[in-house]
Amino acid sequence: MxxxxxxxxxxxxxxxxxxxxxxxxxxxxxxxxxxxxxxxxxxxxxxxxxxxxxxxxxxxxxxxxxxxxxxxxxxxxxxxxxxxxxxxxxxxxxxxxxxxxxxxxxxxxxxxxxxxxxxxxxxxxxxxxxxxxxxxxxxxxxxxxxxxxxxxxxxxxxxxxxxxxxxxxxxSYFIIPELQEMFDSCFMPPYPLYIPLYKENNLLLTDIYKDMAELIDQDPDLKNHLITASQRINYCPGLNCTDVDKLKISWIQEFNSTVDVTRKNELIYVLLTLIKAKNFWREIEPPPNWSGSADNYKEQLLLKIGKFYSEQSDAEYHxxxxxxxxxxxx
Incomplete structure (x- = not known):
């Protein structure tokens, strides 16, 4: 409100x-x-x-x-x-x-x-x-x-x-692919290593991207505003934006068929422009050996993500x- x-x-x-x-x-x-x-x-x-x-x-x-x-x-x-x-x-x-x-x-x-x-x-x-x-x-x-x-x-x-x-x-800025290395080595006091979990497994951002892709044909907002959304990503080749079903199929095919990191990242950025990341971020949890609250863990994780951006100068990072x-x- x-x-x-x-x-x-x-x-x-x-x-x-x-x-x-x-x-x-x-x-x-x-x-x-x-x-x-x-x-x-x-x-x-x-x-x-x-x-x-x-x-x-x-x-x-x-x-x-x-x-x-x-x-x-x-x-x-x-x-x-x-x-x-x-x-x-x-x-x-x-x-x-x-x-x-x-x-x-x-x-x-x-x-x-x-x-x-x-x-x-x-x-x-x-x-x-x-x-x-x-x-x-x-x-x-x-x-x-x-x-x-x-x-x-x-x-x-x-x-x-x-x-x-x-x-x-x-x-979406919390789950860009360049953050995977940070999540893999996520030291927080007290030591030792506390790697975040996604669906009870160590966080692999690729798992999130695959789950996000599955929602392309299920998101009512995306379906109702597909023209707007597709215009935002029209620079990315290989995607069929005729309808949400074809968009989902073409994104998955393009993602699975390439081993080129630059191309994969381009497709991930497109996905982060299409699908809301909030619910996926909420599903990221602390591991069992974290003694504090889940909210405190996520807060500390956010500060580490912020630190990542504070050290970047590449125009790729908005x-x-x-x-x-x-x-x-x-």
């Missing part, structure tokens, strides 16, 4: 009043926000600890190693529409506040630099309309301008303030390019 107008304004005022955003880039993302419904301050509702909560803590962990000062601040803002609404409400409140005299008791005294405000939301299967003045009228148009053949278009990327993920959901662009605004 999206924030109502009163909750949205309260949420935004808390962000604007937060002195931790002074001279910082602010990134709005999807994720649960603290309960609203009263007079707020930056310290109330646990907003000061927002970057320690999913999903903000994952993005914080992805900040590149070379970014040593004035690191961005991340704020969960609810669902995709809430994030977009928060982006524009912050700008509106900032503009309104700037024309008020200092003596005005309603003046927020914002700490936000509007030129350093960004948002990142899930692509999702359905497009989200943007009903405000912005160069792109919906998230689908953002996607096509921001990505080219599955990679970030670094020529157009700097103009974007609202980013969409290159895969259907953020969780999040690495996202932070590379952000760094230009420090």
């Amino acid at each position: 999206s924030l109502n107008p009163e909750e949205l304004q309260e949420h935004c005022k808390i962000i604007l009043k937060s002195n931790r955003i002074d001279n910082k880039i602010v990134v709005l993302c999807e994720g649960k926000i603290p309960k609203l419904g009263g007079r707020g301050s930056p310290e109330s509702y646990s907003y000061k600890d927002m970057d320690k909560k999913p999903d903000a803590n994952f993005y914080k962990a992805c900040v590149p190693k070379y970014w040593s000062q004035y690191k961005p601040e991340f704020f969960n803002c609810g669902d995709r529409l809430d994030v977009i609404n928060t982006f524009f409400e912050l700008k509106d409140l900032q503009q309104q506040d700037s024309i008020k005299p200092d003596s005005d008791r309603t003046k927020i005294k914002s700490h936000l630099d509007p030129e350093k405000l960004f948002a990142i939301v899930d692509l999702d299967i359905q497009s989200q309309t943007i009903n405000k003045q912005y160069p792109f009228s919906d998230t689908e148009k953002i996607f096509y301008n921001l990505y080219q053949e599955g990679k970030v278009n670094q020529q157009t990327a700097p103009q974007h303030r609202i980013w969409v993920t290159g895969f259907i959901h953020k969780e 999040l690495s390019v996202f932070f590379k662009i952000l760094y230009q605004f420090v």
